Amino acid sequence: DTGVSQDPRHKITKRGQNVTFRCDPISEHNRLYWYRQTLGQGPEFLTYFQNEAQLEKSRLLSDRFSAERPKGSFSTLEIQRTEQGDSAMYLCASSLIRVGANYGYTFGSGTRLTVV
Amino acid sequence: AQKITQTQPGMFVQEKEAVTLDCTYDTSDQSYGLFWYKQPSSGEMIFLIYQGSYDEQNATEGRYSLNFQKARKSANLVISASQLGDSAMYFCAMSFSFGNEKLTFGTGTRLTIIP
Numbered sequence: 739d740t741g742v743s744q745d746p747r748h749k750i751t752k753r754g755q756n757v758t759f760r761c762d763p764i765s766e767h768n769r770l771y772w773y774r775q776t777l778g779q780g781p782e783f784l785t786y787f788q789n790e791a792q793l794e795k796s797r798l799l800s801d802r803f804s805a806e807r808p809k810g811s812f813s814t815l816e817i818q819r820t821e822q823g824d825s826a827m828y829l830c831a832s833s834l835i836r837v838g839a840n841y842g843y844t845f846g847s848g849t850r851l852t853v854v
Numbered sequence: 855a856q857k858i859t860q861t862q863p864g865m866f867v868q869e870k871e872a873v874t875l876d877c878t879y880d881t882s883d884q885s886y887g888l889f890w891y892k893q894p895s896s897g898e899m900i901f902l903i904y905q906g907s908y909d910e911q912n913a914t915e916g917r918y919s920l921n922f923q924k925a926r927k928s929a930n931l932v933i934s935a936s937q938l939g940d941s942a943m944y945f946c947a948m949s950f951s952f953g954n955e956k957l958t959f960g961t962g963t964r965l966t967i968i969p
Binding site for chain 1: 858891896897898899900901945947956957958959960961962
């Protein structure tokens, strides 16, 4: 198992374009999370899935953002009509639910988005 | 709502010295988890240590220990015998229940180890 993989590592796009990021979690993990991290800040929660079900979405996730996790495996995060304020690091994490577990998530290395 | 406060934007520490990174939190929940993560320049968030709100003993993981003071709502990270590779951003975070829920992060502390 190589951990959580995110693709691409870096993305530069023009304002108004659509972008899609991919996250491949650890295979046996049933939960998958997306976070956004802007410069000088800690990560902020966007949304999470349990298997293929999207259980919670932050109010940070505007209508231009959509996330999917078909078949409960990999996940995609799409941003439509990108704005300069979308420039950030997008982090994916996965975890395995265990009652009383004391593990943190396993994070990927992130996708750094720059909107010009 | 949960809130994490890290009041040290940056710290410089001599190699081999111990360092304490401060973290205070605010929550009205009784069951919660506290985490520390390390983020090197590569960007990946690396899990360091966890403390559950009902754990009576302070958590330890190798050179890392968490000084948990529940009444003061404090969860400071102590790194013993610092190494050059410890230079990174450090984030305190909390979650509801015992993890595997969404995390609320602080703004982080940039730790620089001086040779």
